Amino acid sequence: MRKVRLGLHNGTGELAPRVYSSGKTQEDAISEILEAFESSDIVFFKGVVGSGKSVVGIRTALEFGRGIVSMPTKVLSDQYAQAYEREKFFVKCNGSRASLGVIKGRRNFPCLHLQERGWEGSAASRSIPCRRPLRKSEGERRLDALRECRHWGFLFPMSYDREISGTEKLPYTGISGEWMVCLRGGCPYWRQFAAYANSDVVIVNFAKWMAEIQIGRIPRVPITVVDEADEWLDSLALKAVISDKYIERLLGAVKGKPGLEEVHVELEESWKGALDGRLDPLDFAELFVSILEELDETGDDIFWKIRSVLEHREVAECERRENSILFLIPDPESVLRRLFERLNCKWLLMSATMQSGEVMREVFGIDPAVVEGETKFPGLLIQRTVGLETVVNHESWSERSFRQNYWRCLEEIMRRSAKPSFIPVHAFKYLPEEMRTKLEGDLADVIKLGDTMISTKMDRGADLKGMKSVIILKFPFPEMEDPLLKGMRK
Template structure:
């Protein structure tokens, strides 16, 4: 076994860690552990481990691999590093083929000059919306596999009626799904976690659909965690020899499986489907069920009641959606809202006995059903059962108690990589710090006191400064900025900025020194600001999770003792990870500031 990492043609030797091990030693230990039959293998390594290179060398040895990253920034880092700077050679000296799956918003459409997430493209347009009628017929005319004369009513239009108008549209469908057109496609079959799937590869050069070629021939497929969960849930993810989870503690923390269904939107879609598929007797029944759920939801919303799924009509909704006729009708159109509902319900299918349901209203006064499953042990088991070996990498692994009592991980192996914390973090006290917990903040005048202390930290921090916003409510509102004459960013402005910034432009501007203050709720993981790129880090609060959230309320109710251990363990790991954003090597140093005394005490 040999190490492989090249920058252009230059061979890069494996790092040597403070414990005497090298990156190659870690790879060898993982391979041995996998051969011994260990299902879960942890790599514990702080900054300086070079986890991405270790992961790819493991892939080189074990075979086809899925790599899962929690945030887009880390996915972008893999893309930048291993498509431009570095490469790995397989044992036959061919380059390791690495593919990264990105969302539509990252690509330009080749059918029009719009971005690929535009909602009016042949592959995305709502085929069940009357206002789209004119566009739908335009696409029908461009579809080489149908005759426009057969469509005298837009209700006859299906996804297959319009999407082939774009020569690049190349869907991925279950092998048993009958496709009666796409004669120009090359059907490429692969083994997925739930059976066989076919990638219908057509002509054209759409970068979004072309990336699914990776399901056929890539050595390594890199998913973000949301895409990984979805592809596993619907059974479309290719079978691989090993799953490597980067920032694994974040991945495990987010296994709670919380989804929402907009009942009003669902009712609207079903109403149209009922008129479109007049011969189907089940759709009107589903429509009546959803209408009844909407009608009787007010009393549940008013009392903020939490129900077990099996006690509600959501269970009946699941039964309808998993009917073979209905599911096959929906499965061929992943852009439709009904597919979204189906995939959400599918993710709870094995857990109907322990899924909870809450009803609420959104800002548009629509009825929302929130489903949540807090048994993280069972959710993890779903991934474990569908896949072979898991390699979990992080500098902040959960405590043994949390791994065993929350996730049910009793048998596992931990391999130590670089475990010595690097760099220096300096606490800066300004004199206004207090324990701004939720009890203190109920006192009169405490909100103004907190905001002024936060403003003091931000204005006196050595620039460039990264501001970890634990929750939007930690920032002042526009009104508070005006009332207290504060010159820091309001929460409304940050919310709008982050909604508009889909590609991480603000992070890049901060890295390029175009701005010297970066407010963010998204820089907890996978974003590096080495050297003097970041001189100070401000924590708005100690990173405790919101205990009033549905997940923590239910977990505390069902498993109080273990929930408390998990809660404090998560906060500890988050604080360490957030400080790492500005400390990436032994020479790095960063100032830590916060109005919250608990932050300074933690780093003391």
């Protein structure tokens, strides 16, 4: 078994690898993973929360020369960047410092195009040149629209090379061919994509990663590392809903824009047809994803899920509801198989928990080699109640008195909980009105109310550093129509 050096440093020197309760070290675990890859394309690294799996994942990627690390939320990707770009850093085998690039969503960056015009706004604005709908009836292309901004950047296939001049071009190989990062100015959102060409390890959240795979521009690398892999695997039993509310938002994005009258009419009429049965929902889905891609609305789960549904039309299921359409792919094996084919690399899956071997084989169609890290929980987990908890169902929740009692119970739990505490919010309705109003008006993934952190986008509270308690608003029974359960029953 090849001996591996961890190569993790801080400001004072090289750090010693963590020693697990079994006597194994992080370096030993990496060596075992590399050995397992000699006979398997998929390895599952199992280790409890807080045991340094991220270090093992990044070092393993560096041993392959280059890799991508994906995780559920941008909060976790920010933690990776904070820990391994600023506080600590990795040294490669040649002695140079490893480069980690974190890809974030548009809302995390200001728009220089708007700023120089005296307007406030982020790179998520739908009116800016790199996002606004194109006037296709006039033959306008994205490259034409970009020239309205002197700070522009974009990712183009190499076939555009001769048409683009006066820009910095960073070529790289993506999973669908040759691409280039084109940077005309200093736009911080597009400059981060230089990591596709230059970084040793690219770090990205699940939704953005899956969208980039669908578009085909994610870099081709020899290994992909998936953190919280059990959650990711479950998400491959696709379930996506297109609702009236979402369509209204899209219609608002194109309404009144010059040259986009036809797009507005087509989207509105097609949606009505999809709801009343005049149009196949899958045909509507094709129009839907084309508009999302044109507006660069690819950072949310809805884009990659609907696009995946279209890739698996032969097994997709659609259900019309009063104001929405539900799309299902109850078979995650077909989705996973397509991902393996497109990325064509080694896979390191990491999590504190993993599905059983039977589920891995029969539901997901994989049989990964398993390497264990730390198996002993690093601390004491105490389950507590306050004695006021009760069963929540639809009938009881409809009564105002029941909701008031529920919220009084929540307030008592928050008062007694060890601080700082974390509340993962599964639905806004479980929050008192004042908390709900604040959370609905805040775009951040996590907001703070005193010593309590609240999020609608994270259900992995134990991964938040320093949290002393996690408050569960509702412990749900499984939804019997969940696509994963339907797939398992089949």
